[in-house]
Amino acid sequence: MENENILEVKNLCKRYKGFELQNVNITLPKGMIMGFIGENGAGKTTTIKAILDIIKDYTGEIKVFGLDNRKDDKKIKENIGAVLDDMFFPEILTPNDINSIMKYIYKNWDSELYFKYLTDFALPNNKAIKTLSKGMRKKLEIATAISHHPKLLILDEPTAGLDPIARNEVIDIFQNFIQNEECSILLSSHITTDLEHIADYITFINNGNIILSKTREELLEDYGIVKCSKEEFEKIDKNDFIKYKKSKYEYEVLVESKKAFKRKYAINTIDKITLEELMVLMIKGEK
Amino acid sequence: MLGFIKKDLLMIKSNIKILAILLLIYVVMAFQGQMDLSFLLPFMSVMIMMSTFSYDSYNKWDAYAISLPDGRKSSVKAKYLATIILIIATTIIITILSFTISYAKTNIIDFENITGTIFGSLFATILLQSLIYPAMYKFGPEKARIGLMTIIFCVAIIGGFITQYVDLSSIINILNFIEEYWIIVFFMTMILMLYISYKISERIYFKKEI
């Protein structure tokens, strides 16, 4: 089973001034999309940078394709495509330049595929990156990350700054990418609606801690949000809910299984939960 | 590795015009015999190369580069090599031009003087690169630039002194026991400088939190 996981992060720790990544564990099986969610500053980018061995002095074990991320750096990176927030080629270069550079960097660089993406995205070949809009730049970054046929895509906020149509295009590319069962995606975002449908796993990081990592099915189909009155809430056993939030007119209670809850209590309003509600309840809710 | 060098060379293509203009000024000045500006060209190529550090840091290229195969290992090496390629290219151009102009003007080639100037400028340029690059990596392009101004000033004076007032042939005479090999010594010194500088830069880069 070991090699069925494309990415395994074990007990990753990293300390900064005023921020700490504490024992981050992530397991991403082959062929799956994992949505990595959390507030800005929760530790998404730091985790991603550790996986790519960009930051220093972190502890823990990180395995990509079953290989150690530091020892087998080169082998791993030949097969990873990364879109990093705010990090890219110097902006005086052009998409054409990127092609002539990448040809020499990746063994499997596919110029034809790269230019196909440029055409699909309506990106110019010969204009400096700095002249591109934010959305176009993101698309260029994605085209660049995907044109060497990687097996793992690591994307930090790839849809930030994209309009809905571009976001749709991009998500289509991601889904197309995992048509090959060997390929997986780790995708961080604070725009949870992007992930709600396409992510197979959701990992939720808050304040440097992974507070939830489950399949989309468990979270979005089994989890539920119970809305009830104060009297009703007081009847609920503490073990039967995860978090709750009190507002002026109602209690919002996060439960692990809608079905189980329905069997036990006669409270009718149990809704499906959205990732956004889940995030809010997990962060702001009480127990 | 090649890709990283290519990236640095592609980055200076928008600055090639500056080098072309300098080249033109040099040719005009050389024909008028007013001032020998041949040192300017290799010198400027290092300066232009240095501007790439600012672009790199602005777009956080160093972090992105590490996400690419061999990125951490290649980044610094590529920067040094790309710079050296540019210096050698400009030096070759200037050498050919100097000889041509000298011949066109006087019908004789002042071999000693021209090579002296060119070797002097090459040495000063390499020295500049060797000094400033570790600072670039250590303090970032912004702070290093302030240091650079000071160093340029010093190097320019020293360089000027060497090429103008010191008769290089006398140094060669002093070293007459290796007279036949002075070029080798000269190059070895430059290579050593570059190598030490490169190793320092690499160390800084590897240790740096990007």
Next chain:
Amino acid sequence: MDIIISNSSNQPIFEQIKQAIKKAIATDELKENEMLPSIRNLAQDLRISVMTVKRAYDELEQEGFIKTIQGKGSLVATKNIELLKEEQMREIEKYIDKIALISKASNISKKEILEAFEYLFEEDE
């Protein structure tokens, strides 16, 4: 085969896929031994997660509607009318559950419910 996914429905997406496939089987739109779309293909076409489709297929297999052949894909199992009927019965039971829930919450007696039912079926006859 039409598979219509509603995001606003309270019914889970995997459930909606199951229903659509069952319906297609019942109406003979999907024939015996006919291949179903691959999990990944269907996921992409519906713009949903692979896991969701997988869950639907897994459950359909458990319920005996489809068979999965390793490395080949999923196909419609030999049809079983009993099975479909049982399935419908289960669906009905769900509604009965709901009736029970509402009646308890609003203090409507079992007798009153039964009366309402009888009335309904009498009307039919």
